[in-house]
Amino acid sequence: MSEVEESGPVYYFPGDNVKLSTVAEQGTVRLGPGLVHQKHDQEDEIKVSRAGFLHQGAKNTVLVDTRMKRYVPAMNDQVIGQVTSRFAEGYRVDIGSAHSAQLNALAFENVTRKSKPNLAVGSLVYARVSLADRDMEPELECVDATTGKAGGFGELKDGYMITGLSLSHCRNLLTPKNALLQTLGTYVPFEIAVGMNGRVWVHSETIPTTILITNCIKKSEFLDDDERVQLVKSMVKNL
Amino acid sequence: MSMKFMQKARGIDPRQAEEELSKPVVTDEHWSLKEASNVPSNRSACKFEYESSYGSLISAAEDNGETQGTVEPVVAGRASFGLFNKELEDTKKESAEEDENVDEPESDAPYKMEGLETTERERRNQERLSKMIRGKANTPSKSHNDSSKKRKATDMDRDIISLDTEKNDAPAKPKKKKNKNKKKKN
Numbered sequence: 001m002s003e004v005e006e007s008g009p010v011y012y013f014p015g016d017n018v019k020l021s022t023v024a025e026q027g028t029v030r031l032g033p034g035l036v037h038q039k040h041d042q043e044d045e046i047k048v049s050r051a052g053f054l055h056q057g058a059k060n061t062v063l064v065d066t067r068m069k070r071y072v073p074a075m076n077d078q079v080i081g082q083v084t085s086r087f088a089e090g091y092r093v094d095i096g097s098a099h100s101a102q103l104n105a106l107a108f109e110n111v112t113r114k115s116k117p118n119l120a121v122g123s124l125v126y127a128r129v130s131l132a133d134r135d136m137e138p139e140l141e142c143v144d145a146t147t148g149k150a151g152g153f154g155e156l157k158d159g160y161m162i163t164g165l166s167l168s169h170c171r172n173l174l175t176p177k178n179a180l181l182q183t184l185g186t187y188v189p190f191e192i193a194v195g196m197n198g199r200v201w202v203h204s205e206t207i208p209t210t211i212l213i214t215n216c217i218k219k220s221e222f223l224d225d226d227e228r229v230q231l232v233k234s235m236v237k238n239l
Numbered sequence: 240m241s242m243k244f245m246q247k248a249r250g251i252d253p254r255q256a257e258e259e260l261s262k263p264v265v266t267d268e269h270w271s272l273k274e275a276s277n278v279p280s281n282r283s284a285c286k287f288e289y290e291s292s293y294g295s296l297i298s299a300a301e302d303n304g305e306t307q308g309t310v311e312p313v314v315a316g317r318a319s320f321g322l323f324n325k326e327l328e329d330t331k332k333e334s335a336e337e338d339e340n341v342d343e344p345e346s347d348a349p350y351k352m353e354g355l356e357t358t359e360r361e362r363r364n365q366e367r368l369s370k371m372i373r374g375k376a377n378t379p380s381k382s383h384n385d386s387s388k389k390r391k392a393t394d395m396d397r398d399i400i401s402l403d404t405e406k407n408d409a410p411a412k413p414k415k416k417k418n419k420n421k422k423k424k425n
Contacts, residue, residue, distance in 0.1 A: 020285065028286040037287040044285060063293065074292035078316045126317060132291070152317030152327065171293055174316055181320065189321025196294060196316070204323070 009053045012064060018046040018054065032063025052168075067168045071096045071197040073138040077129045078153075080161060080195035081140065083119050091119055093127070096163075096197045099137045103127060107141040109150040117155065124156040124201060126193045156193055159203030160210050162217060167198050169221045179225035183232045184213060212239055 012018070018035070031037060034050035048054075052066035073079075073095065081093035081101060090104040103125065105116045119125065127140035144151035172178065173194045181192065190204035190213055200217060204210045212235055220228045319327045 026284050028288055030288050030290050032290050033293065044287075061290075063290075074294075077292055077294055151330070167293075181318065185320025189323040191319045191324045191327070192317075194316040194318075 012048040012054050013051050014049055016048045020044050030061040034064030034066055065168050067166050069166050069198055073097050073129050073132040075132050077196045079197040080199040080201055081125050083121050083123050101138040101140045103140040109143055126153050126156055156201050159201050162200040162214055165198045170194055170196055180220050180228040183229050187236045
């Protein structure tokens with residue numbers, strides 16, 4: 001029986017060890033979600049706690065890209081939320097986590113106590129998680145932390161929100177060289193906001209084009225770049 | 240009598256007696272290794288930090304032998320294609336210009352759509368305009384020594400422009416009436 005040749009990325013299961021020599025020999029190692037550091041016989045070990053593909057980035061960063069749909073709020077995550085209730089100081093926003101988040105009415109650009117934004121119940125908001133702790137409700141801000149400006153955060157008017165996407169698919173959509181969005185942009189003008197909580201907001205000129213973009217995003221999760229381009233072309237032809 | 244307060248009368252210091260008793264006890268309980276230099280230290284060469292968010296971690300990848308896949312940098316999640324939201328594209332263009340300090344060579348295109356997503360229509364328009372401009376620039380200038388075309392004397396006079404030329408034989412253009420009225424007033 002011929003030997004099976006392994007090609008491409010390897011899938012790690014919980015309990016597998018990652019060789020520290022492949023990551024770094026000195027300096028600081030940043031472990032992302034899905035990885036745990038242990039010491040065994042005075043030797044450092046990195047163990048995988050979640051199943052997924054291993055990714056290594058710059059500055060000795062290692063993480064496991066897991067396909068999961070349950071969102072756990074983390075600091076500086078960009079999320080799409082829906083206003084569920086409003087009170088004097090702010091709003092309560094549903095971001096798909098176990099607890100609903102709080103959005104302060106003054107957490108917007110160029111806002112004073114006299115000029116506050118007026119968000120209705122049910123409106124969509126693109127915000128950044130400013131506080132995330134497992135014992136407290138998460139807090140949101142519609143202001144960029146570095147510049148102090150909106151920078152794309154704020155209310156999302158009109159359009160359509162796609163829910164039920166996996167978090168890994170949303171992270172893939174956030175990359176600048178995403179073939180799907182680049183190809184769609186050449187055929188159809190549209191606007192998109194991708195949240196790291198498994199939600200995507202799409203806004204285009206007509207309803208058929210919005211449906212086209214939505215279907216393309218939903219069907220392209222397990223496809224390659226070439227297959228995504230072909231999918232977009234076939235969907236545009238049928239439109 | 241072996242009470243402590245009675246030891247001084249005998250000339251015995253109780254503190255010194257206790258220290259002498261405790262010395263052999265400490266030395267017996269004290270463990271030491273003969274080859275201490277060969278013992279590995281408990282400190283690790285690397286420091287480990289935990290990150291709870293994916294957004295701050297995903298960055299440019301380094302190609303290693305055992306790494307799986309490449310990770311591309313994360314961009315703000317809001318984007319516009321085909322000039323659908325001009326304000327958003329303008330802000331992105333400004334931020335891209337601030338971040339990048341690239342000296343690009345000048346192109347012949349009449350419009351530069353740097354860092355913007357363009358539709359096919361816009362690209363075709365750009366190409367048409369650039370071709371038109373190039374076509375106008377490459378048209379050959381008319382030469383006076385071309386004997387194939389016979390030109391009239393009036394055409395020659397019109398082409399030559401100099402301060403020393405005599406007045407043309409062509410009829411003078413009629414003056415405007417407004418000037419005459421102004422002269423009369425003066």
